[in-house]
Amino acid sequence: MATMSDVARRAGVTTATVSNVINKKGIVGEETRQRVLAIIAELDYRPNLVARGLRQKLSYTIALILPSISNPFYPEIADEIEAVARTQHYHILLCNTHFDPAIGREQLESLSTRWIDGLLIAAGSISVAEVQMMIQRELPMVLCLDWQEQELVKTLPLVTVDFFRAGELAAQYFLELGHRRLAVIVEPPSHLIRMEGFCQVLAQAGMPLSQEQICRTDPTEGSAYRAAQALFQRPIRPTAVFTTNDEMALQVMTAAADAGLRIPEDLSLIGLDDISLATRLRPRLTTIALPKRALAKTATQLLLRLIGKEEIAPTEAHITLLPQLVVRDSTAPPRT
Amino acid sequence: MATMSDVARRAGVTTATVSNVINKKGIVGEETRQRVLAIIAELDYRPNLVARGLRQKLSYTIALILPSISNPFYPEIADEIEAVARTQHYHILLCNTHFDPAIGREQLESLSTRWIDGLLIAAGSISVAEVQMMIQRELPMVLCLDWQEQELVKTLPLVTVDFFRAGELAAQYFLELGHRRLAVIVEPPSHLIRMEGFCQVLAQAGMPLSQEQICRTDPTEGSAYRAAQALFQRPIRPTAVFTTNDEMALQVMTAAADAGLRIPEDLSLIGLDDISLATRLRPRLTTIALPKRALAKTATQLLLRLIGKEEIAPTEAHITLLPQLVVRDSTAPPRT
DNA sequence: CTGAAAGCGCTAACAT
DNA sequence: ATGTTAGCGCTTTCAG
Numbered sequence: 001m002a003t004m005s006d007v008a009r010r011a012g013v014t015t016a017t018v019s020n021v022i023n024k025k026g027i028v029g030e031e032t033r034q035r036v037l038a039i040i041a042e043l044d045y046r047p048n049l050v051a052r053g054l055r056q057k058l059s060y061t062i063a064l065i066l067p068s069i070s071n072p073f074y075p076e077i078a079d080e081i082e083a084v085a086r087t088q089h090y091h092i093l094l095c096n097t098h099f100d101p102a103i104g105r106e107q108l109e110s111l112s113t114r115w116i117d118g119l120l121i122a123a124g125s126i127s128v129a130e131v132q133m134m135i136q137r138e139l140p141m142v143l144c145l146d147w148q149e150q151e152l153v154k155t156l157p158l159v160t161v162d163f164f165r166a167g168e169l170a171a172q173y174f175l176e177l178g179h180r181r182l183a184v185i186v187e188p189p190s191h192l193i194r195m196e197g198f199c200q201v202l203a204q205a206g207m208p209l210s211q212e213q214i215c216r217t218d219p220t221e222g223s224a225y226r227a228a229q230a231l232f233q234r235p236i237r238p239t240a241v242f243t244t245n246d247e248m249a250l251q252v253m254t255a256a257a258d259a260g261l262r263i264p265e266d267l268s269l270i271g272l273d274d275i276s277l278a279t280r281l282r283p284r285l286t287t288i289a290l291p292k293r294a295l296a297k298t299a300t301q302l303l304l305r306l307i308g309k310e311e312i313a314p315t316e317a318h319i320t321l322l323p324q325l326v327v328r329d330s331t332a333p334p335r336t
Numbered sequence: 337m338a339t340m341s342d343v344a345r346r347a348g349v350t351t352a353t354v355s356n357v358i359n360k361k362g363i364v365g366e367e368t369r370q371r372v373l374a375i376i377a378e379l380d381y382r383p384n385l386v387a388r389g390l391r392q393k394l395s396y397t398i399a400l401i402l403p404s405i406s407n408p409f410y411p412e413i414a415d416e417i418e419a420v421a422r423t424q425h426y427h428i429l430l431c432n433t434h435f436d437p438a439i440g441r442e443q444l445e446s447l448s449t450r451w452i453d454g455l456l457i458a459a460g461s462i463s464v465a466e467v468q469m470m471i472q473r474e475l476p477m478v479l480c481l482d483w484q485e486q487e488l489v490k491t492l493p494l495v496t497v498d499f500f501r502a503g504e505l506a507a508q509y510f511l512e513l514g515h516r517r518l519a520v521i522v523e524p525p526s527h528l529i530r531m532e533g534f535c536q537v538l539a540q541a542g543m544p545l546s547q548e549q550i551c552r553t554d555p556t557e558g559s560a561y562r563a564a565q566a567l568f569q570r571p572i573r574p575t576a577v578f579t580t581n582d583e584m585a586l587q588v589m590t591a592a593a594d595a596g597l598r599i600p601e602d603l604s605l606i607g608l609d610d611i612s613l614a615t616r617l618r619p620r621l622t623t624i625a626l627p628k629r630a631l632a633k634t635a636t637q638l639l640l641r642l643i644g645k646e647e648i649a650p651t652e653a654h655i656t657l658l659p660q661l662v663v664r665d666s667t668a669p670p671r672t
Numbered sequence: 673c674t675g676a677a678a679g680c681g682c683t684a685a686c687a688t
Numbered sequence: 689a690t691g692t693t694a695g696c697g698c699t700t701t702c703a704g
Contacts, residue, residue: 049450051681070415079406094430114385282593387697
């Protein structure tokens, strides 16, 4: 691979001039500029980003830290982040923490030996304590998704979705349809805020949710399925169920089928997320859609501005996007 | 961030000695070694990989090129690749080509300005012509998945799955169950080999598939759904359908439900891939499982050995893993 | 066993 | 308008 001094020698100039031609800095005579350009083409020369990075303390690299890319929630986000970064000649380093704080710490350690220009951190991947460490290194970073509003996080750039609102939307729609016997299936602790929005709307409508209408799941396989099963065996079955993600909604659909309940005739169901499968199963799932691509795009653009040392107003650095109700076939008025 | 010369000055040695301590090279007196180590800890010094890379022409970075991480086929593979690479202090650069040759070329261009130590290329992401270009740069690379056996590819390190065998397994199982009216839904051109295995077994059993038993889909939304619909309207319906991936199998399930056909009573169905959803829908999908994690692990380890300039025998550089039939609830003997 | 010195490829002041 | 020089942080001969 040709180097800059190869080009300089061949063109009869110094590397400084070649550098100026490439970076369009300084003033270079048109004639020499053309000559240098020709040599560059001839030698198929490309500037070496490692060397440039060493000089400028820049790497044109952003690290994306997330719990696990194999969790279906993240691929679309990662895809969009990469696409946006690419337009600015940035590359993405993929770092999974597998929900393991030890791996998260190790990831950060190993990133700190390599210059990266910025950090995009998805909620749930590393702890706030570790984020704190990175702050001290003055590395630009943007947090994504739901960081549970801890104090420290409030002062950091953050792009998230209004999950409380998501819960509200689900409750409002159930009420509109005329449902009165409701239940929610929620996975604590990260999804609790989604439930709170749901509960608040119901409370305001004069029908607060009792504890037994709230089913808590855990991350084990089939947990939502079992929760739904239990719900269906009650003497008074709910006519409408809100699950705090689509994954769990699918399990509820399965449980309903196994229990001989039809959706939406016997049971209305709303999920949250809008995974691609939501439209492909029967019935197609009504859900609260999260604007994932917008989230990814916004976060990446914010980070790139931070890296570019733009001044960013505090309000601009704390962005909350709105979810949207998508009505499909898993919801209907209750049978009378 | 402290540099090596900070450490050297503080320890009263030169950077060469510090370097030797860190890399455990050369011979360093135990006493000075301890002193240097103490200073390193005190200053929280970490070697700078960019500088080291400039010197050694190494970056401890591997690029992963794939069509799109948001395609559900890849996240698990990416996850595993990252995990294996991490154990060797390697990072993964995520590059989506979005099935667009122009983007693929652009990705390679921009990678070539940055030193990367190796390349992992999934089939379908870039063309063989572009691979050819990279070969000339003598960059270690490993191809993954099904490169359609082009001549050039045969000479390159490749880790793939025996997709022909996958088709055979599906056909064999249908025959065992006693099915005689079969059909296959296939998306050309990349899936054709999967179909060929299926066809060959049937031909050998004396019941070759006719053209009308072969439905070709395209990448548009719902293409397999429509194909299944058309199949179901025929005067003589097939009793068993093999789809060349699980995605399409799900669409067939939906189409069957919409047509009032029960699976497996009225129709047996086999997919290919074993996506996580396969176990969660009802009926749970019988499928030919691809060893994705093993594939990712094998490919990454092979690439790391290549990067380490290990001598690798041609047979070791061309690995084919075997798929496996996973019997679940979408298959049964035909009704008589 | 340790130090001195050169240099990886590039950019950025400062001269000319 | 172009050249000179220094140096980013590290590794690697080669001397001592």
